[in-house]
Amino acid sequence: MINTIFVLSGSGDVLIEKHYRTVVPRTILDPWLTQHQKCANPEEVPPHTVNGKFTLVSVYRENIFLVAVVSGDMSPLFIIEFLHRALDVFKEYFGKLGETTMNKYTVTVYQLLEEMLDNGFPLATEPNILREMIRPPTWTAVFDSVTGQKNVREKLPSGVSTNTQWRRAGVKYTTNECFVDISESIDCITDKNGTLIFNEIRGEINLRTKLGGMPDLTLTFVNPRILDDISFHPCVRLQQWTNNHCLSFIPPDGAFNLAKYVMGPENQIIVPLQIRPSIVFTETGGKIDLEVSAKQVGGKVVEDVVITIAMPKQVNSVNATPSIGTNSFDQVDRVVRWDIKKLPTDGKQTTLRGSISIAPGSPKVEGQPTVRALFKVNGYVTSGVKVSKLDIAGEKYKPFKGVKYITQAGRYEVRA
DSSP: OEEEEEEEETTSOEEEEEESSSOOOGGGGHHHHHHHHHOSSGGGSOSEEEETTEEEEEEEETTEEEEEEEOSSOOHHHHHHHHHHHHHHHHHHHSSOSHHHHHHTHHHHHHHHHHHEETTEEOOOOHHHHHHHBOOHHHHHHHHHHHOOOSBOSSOOGGGGSTTTTSOSSOOOSSOEEEEEEEEEEEEEEETTOOEEEEEEEEEEEEEEEOOSOOEEEEEESSGGGOOEEEEOTTBOHHHHHHHSOEEEOOOSEEEEEEEEEEOTTSOOOOSEEEEEEEEEOSSEEEEEEEEEEOOSTTOOEEEEEEEEEOOTTEEEEEEEESSSEEEEETTTTEEEEEEEEOOTTOOOEEEEEEEEEOTTOOOOOSOOEEEEEEEEETOOTTOOOEEEEEEESSSOOOEEEEEEEEEEEEEEEEO
């Protein structure tokens, strides 16, 4: 069971603590804080730390840590899934995460954590249900000032005690619509010649529904069998997926994540972006030469490209000229940044070339810096997942339907 949840800033300061069974002192976080101090990047903090009879399970997103203090025998992945669900609810309520947001909406965070867990066990985690129980802060203050009512409902919403607890009752819309968004994030490592060393695709199938009544949806794919490692929202009927490889469900109202999937290195993929770096250091300076090109991705454009190179501390300055886009050098963090709005679709190479200045008397530079990249491709997914059709039963109306695809970089590294 979960004894306590701590909300911490990216630097490790405790912002909020919510106790469920007994009050756990903050000193329980000492082993976790030790691990945090050893990591240069907050994302590198281990998600699992042991302190005596307690286990500390943590997740990180947008400069916020959620740390759950767990006692007893519970699956760490179960706790991690709940913590991510809590962060999703916070983001839906407040629009964004971060230390400032947590401090501003401390009372609402307490109320949400109170309703999401009952005596340390997950109870209500669906945003639709929580919105009926706790009014979002965007209009709470105005509503309370006029009516003088409490922020939390005294009675549970009707959907909590039904088989479809994720959907509130009596939903009505003048215009009914349903949109499917399939987004994929590519994690990959390549060598300086562009050869793929490691790759992984993490995909999400998200829906935005405004459907009245109690509609029954069926989502089918052109090639469903490539979705091997996949997890579902509780509304999905698992037997239908096992037998027919289609997603059958009664959807929550509004935006929600229907499924997540992972495709590992055993799957051959085409990375939309290719980077070939050549960085040479001498005793007094060096040269930088980057070649970037877009691969054929169904005629779609690779855009919002951001390439960063973390230079060694011996580097004093970098003077480079890009063929397209803009570049800069951060004197404090020693980072070269190259921004490209859109890459040519004909595969033509774009370059960033220039010189490197080394601080006098500095030791010789050892090794090569890692090149990292971000990018986005609208209307394309690397895995090839494609929606065949979306059928809606149980209601007489004909809603407007749409599908959107997007690919973006997760952790894209080029190691020279």
